[in-house]
Amino acid sequence: MARADYPEQVSALIEELRQLPGVGPRSAERIALWMLQHPKANPGKLSAALETAVREVTACGTCGFFATLAGCPVCSDEKRDRTKLCVVEQATDVLPIERSGAFRGMYHCLGGTLSPLDNVTPDDLRIPSLMRRIGEVEGVEVILAVGADVEGEATANYLAEMLEGKECGVTRLAQGLPAGGDLEHADALTLSRAFEGRR
């Protein structure tokens, strides 16, 4: 007699859910059964939302922020100050800065930080397009808003060196960001102070 177990369709779903960040085997099982059995669950809506987001959301070809079929909300905003270019690690780092209201310029998302240990070299980041953008606007101020951790420092130093001698100002976010912390967890006031005190 075979011991009854989950149908393979359920096991496959649990297996996929286990890949998600912060979801262990037990929560994957709980989420899968909830989606299949709970009256409030709407699995069709979830998979439709997932497919729509995957299909319609891309990285902006200019700045790397989230763009949709309607374009990039930052690059297409005519009211932004094009003489200020804020360089961040990830597209998600743009959101806390926008929510703080401390900055009204343009962004450039590198797509990561330099990390020789993880084989992330300048070629893996959006550095060539950053250089191109800087060359296009005379006297642009480049604000290096990368994290204050080791990789962030290394990336900022690398960029500062590359920009030396170019016709642009280079500043860095200064006070406010806690050492070793990343942008994503900083609050609005901390970010405002960091923008004010940039050097």
Place this chain on the structure above:
Amino acid sequence: MARADYPEQVSALIEELRQLPGVGPRSAERIALWMLQHPKANPGKLSAALETAVREVTACGTCGFFATLAGCPVCSDEKRDRTKLCVVEQATDVLPIERSGAFRGMYHCLGGTLSPLDNVTPDDLRIPSLMRRIGEVEGVEVILAVGADVEGEATANYLAEMLEGKECGVTRLAQGLPAGGDLEHADALTLSRAFEGRR
């Protein structure tokens, strides 16, 4: 100047993920961005697994356990002892019993427990079909394997009363199940003892 935020497609995905059990706003955001950006993420595979499970997995019309297009793995198993019918609360309660190897009969999943406070009455559970199944097999032993909590006790007492005078034996899982605990968290040995000591 509008503050840039997630595209609505991303916000919609985060909103859907927040509905899942054990997923808060912060983890929903983390999971959504991981699915859209992480190189290891395979959102197409996840939504396909979800749709397949929703489409192909149903509750068995006889016992309420998970059934697929191939039928119910328990009801279609000719080698099982049809003179023993184990009544559990949920389809998921079948799995720990199967894994313990302590039982080789048939199951009946009620779909819940009686709970007047939550408006769950006998009509909301698979009780009519249970009575029908009991009438079909002469001298069947009905094993009430519901949880040892208040709702489980109430459900077991209700069923025991209904079965009084019918031509069937009624037993209950006895020692081993900790008071107030539910079946899902019981280990194999505990479940074996509970089956052996049924009264």
